[in-house]
Each structure stands twice: as structure tokens, then as C-alpha cells.
Amino acid sequence: MKILVPVKRVVDYNVKVRVKPDGSDVDLANVKMSMNPFDEIAVEEAVRLKEAGVATEVVVVSAGVANCQETLRTAMAIGADRGILIQTDVELQPLAVAKLLQAVCAKEQPQIVLCGKQAIDDDANQTGQMLAGLLGWPQATFASKLVVAGQQATVTREIDGGLETVEVVLPAVVTTDLRLNEPRYATLPNIMKAKRKPLETTNPAALGVDVAPRLKTLKAAEPPKRSAGIKVADAADLVLKLKTEAKVI
């Protein structure tokens, strides 16, 4: 069974981004980039399924600029078998990515596509669901547990009220939540080995996908800043201020 894992190159989660002075967009010059953390969880889960003998191959795919190669190499260092780079300089929105992944699925015929639930740059939380819709596949989002048996997957999902367990028929799209696993650190030998794993490059035109953005960003701004307030001396002082000054209790 083949598992396809889409991995996105995003601004590292430790970076606090800034807006360009002209307010047109986010300034991404010289900021540290990493694999989207939810995708790391997805790669880890796919590799564990392979180690458990459930999956036979883990293919990672990334869409974007040439540097997405680094993200694919990172995924291969965790244990993915090969990578596909869909190279383009066009700004990719979730619908475009879903269509690109749909084209890749037509070729690769995976049984499971394991996405992150959300990219931490656009905070869209869309691509996996969109892909499932385009393919007519079931979807199990926000997974905190994934059990694959035969032609079915049983997925525990993190929902607003707690947890829910669904059973989906494969092929299916599953998206990862934070509690699914704790990704391993890639070891140096595995990083070296990853450099020799196959990496194929294609592009949107070759896949027959129109990736033109549907949403136009008119403006990017920093939200109003909260300023630090005051320090209180002790619990009594705090209660007094909450009662008489803030009037919230």
C-alpha cells in the first residue's frame, strides 16, 4: 500500500513575521523556512505505517519554489522513500494545491493521502478536505489516532467537544492533528541517505493544472498591538483591581 504525504515549506514556527513597509504582503526575505509542523507529523505517521508493515512505500510531494527540495529531503531523512517536486513560482492557494495533488494521485494511485491539518502560514485548513472532495474520497481530518486494517482506516479525530472515531473506506484522505505522534529527529546517516533518494521534478503545466490564484490579497497589516499592563503585588491586589478597575468580576 502506497501513502502519499504532501509537505509544505513554510516560515519556521518560531519566526514572528513582519509586513512589508508598503503593506502589500508579508515580508519573507531572509526568514528561516521549515517543513510545516503538521506535515512532519504526517511523514512520521506514514513512515511508522511502513515500519509496521502496513505501507509499502511513502512518497512525499511538495508544490512551490525550487527550494521545496529541501523540505522533500527532510521528509526523506525521516524515512520517506522518494519525492516529487511540483515546481512553480506562482503563489499557490489551497484549491490549486488540491488540484495538483489530484493529478499526482491519478498517477501514483495511493491508498492514503496523509496531509497536515493546517499550514501555519496561511492557516487555511483546506487542502486535504478539498483534495478528498475532488477525488470523491472519504476524509478523516484532525486525526489523533490512525489504524489501518485491510481496506479500511479507523481514525480518532480531535473535535471541539472531545474526540470522535470514524471508519473510512480506502482510498481516503487523512489530515493530522498535534497528538497523532511525536516526529523523530532525522539522524545524520539518514540525512546523508536521503540525498541519494529519488526526487522527480514536474510542474503545474505538465500536470495540466491551472494554478492561477483565486483570492487577491489587497492588504496585509499588523494587528493592533496589546500593550503590557501593570504588575500586581499579590492575589489580594489582583482581585481588587479586577473588581474596581477592570470591573470584570
Next chain:
Amino acid sequence: MAILVIAEHDNSSIKAATLNTVTAATKLGGEIHLLVAGSDCADAAAAAARISGVGKVLLVDAPHYAAQSPENVAALVVGMAAGYSHLLAAATTVGKNCMPRVAALLDVAQISEISGVESPDTFVRPIYAGNVVATVQSADPVKVITVRATAFEAAGEGGSAAIETAPAGADLGLSRLLGRELTKSERPELTAAKVIVSGGRGMGNGENFHRLLEPLADKLGAALGASRAAVDAGFVPNDYQVGQTGKIVAPQLYIAVGISGAIQHLAGMKDSKIIVAINKDAEAPIFQVADYGLVADLFEVVPALQAELG
């Protein structure tokens, strides 16, 4: 053209976030229809009809909508989409699950978790953990939108919309709900609470979390929240998580106890009216957003606070 809001419900009552979504819809201009798709959900439809601002309730009642699976509901919504300018749902785990599927099937973008409406085609939404707010414009023929509940007031009661029964779609049979393990609590719902007491890794363990924060929350009539670290460590269930990838809250009062204030956490609570931070590290970033900071050991301060509240 009319606007379709997909109601979130448990077949008998409407979830609070739907009320805020209706308010967002009123800013678009156009009659608002509320879709209640479920099983034995006449009570939910009756509740929907009382929401002010709603012009019509569309009731779709069939066994295969009992679990409101995203596959069946998305197919239903896509089948009803003609004639609507906007399709909206709350940015809850239900809305986030279903609406992108709807958008893809209609070949349009989804505009995620809007926090403002500039015009019928232009919306404001936070990105990068709320460090940036983007204004985006959509040229798509129908706008598929999820709504950040805390950014809009809740619509009131007092409406009396007509309830119209609409035909069910097919059962796609793609997924099956095996069960739900819902956190039982007498406390207010986190996203609608006026006061939230939230604990982080500093609580040390689950036992401390409950022993210290529950009595405090009881005194304040508060909901309990947590940081990711507290959830990951198993102190509390996943649905307590506040933040970029958890719940977005904006209470009158948010008390952060033993939470450092990582940007991912701030993303979920920095729109609270008053923020209180209790942390023994004076340098903790949470103090940069706190109205009232108390640099102290939480194991001493929390019981003292509880005593002060009488």
C-alpha cells in the same frame, strides 16, 4: 441573491457559533437562509427559526445526516448552492471539515476564518498565527466562507422564520461514525465563556491542574482552557487547547496560569478583554500582553486567589 448559512447543531439545539455566523452573514446584504441538515432534527430547525435575522430555515431530515458527515453534507450543500451568493459556516471543527470540500466541488476558493467583512467580496482574515491580518478579495461566483465566531456578535432571539422542508441528497456511504467521546462539563463552553481560567505546563501534572484550577473556575463561573503543552502532557483533554491550532477565545477575562505565552497560544486568546498572567518567570512573553501580571509561584498564588474571591 440569498445567503446560505450551514447551521451547526446536535439535532435538538443550535450551536452558539452559528449565531455569530448569522451576524457575519447580515453584513453581506441578502436574505439569509439557514440550513439544518440532520436526523430527527425538527427541534433544531425550530430553534433556528427563532434566530433573528434569518429569513428562512431549510430543514433536511434523513438518517444519513445524523452524524453530519462532511461527505454527505458537502454533497447536499453543493446541490443547493445555485442561487446563493455566499455559503457560510462557523470556523469550528465541523465547519472547517465540511466547507473546503464544498468549495472544491464548486471549483471556488474558500475564505477561511474571516474576522471581518469589508464588502460582499472582500474579507479580513488573520494569517501567520494572527501576527498578520490580510484583506482578501474573491472573484469567484460564489463565496465559500468560514467565520471566526469571536469576531462577530451573536445574533439574538426573536425571529420567526418559516421552516421549509428540502429534499435529502444521496447517502454516499463513504464514512461511518463509530462513536464520540465528548468531554462532559457543567462549565460554560470555552468559546462562549465570559471568564476563562487556563493552565499550562507550569501546572506540573493533571492532578494539580484539576485540584488548583477547578475551584478557581468554580468561583468565577469560568470555563477551563489549556496550552498545547498541557494537553500534550495529558493534563487535560484535547478540546481544552486554546491557540492557533486549537480554539479561538475572547472572554471578558482570561487568566493564564503557568503559561509562557508562545505566539501559537497568544493567537488564540489575545483578543480577550482583560488578560491576567500568573507566572514565576518575570521574562515570560505572556506578560507582554497581560493587563495584570503576577510574578509568583502559582502553587502559592492560586489558592490565595481563591481565598480572596471568598
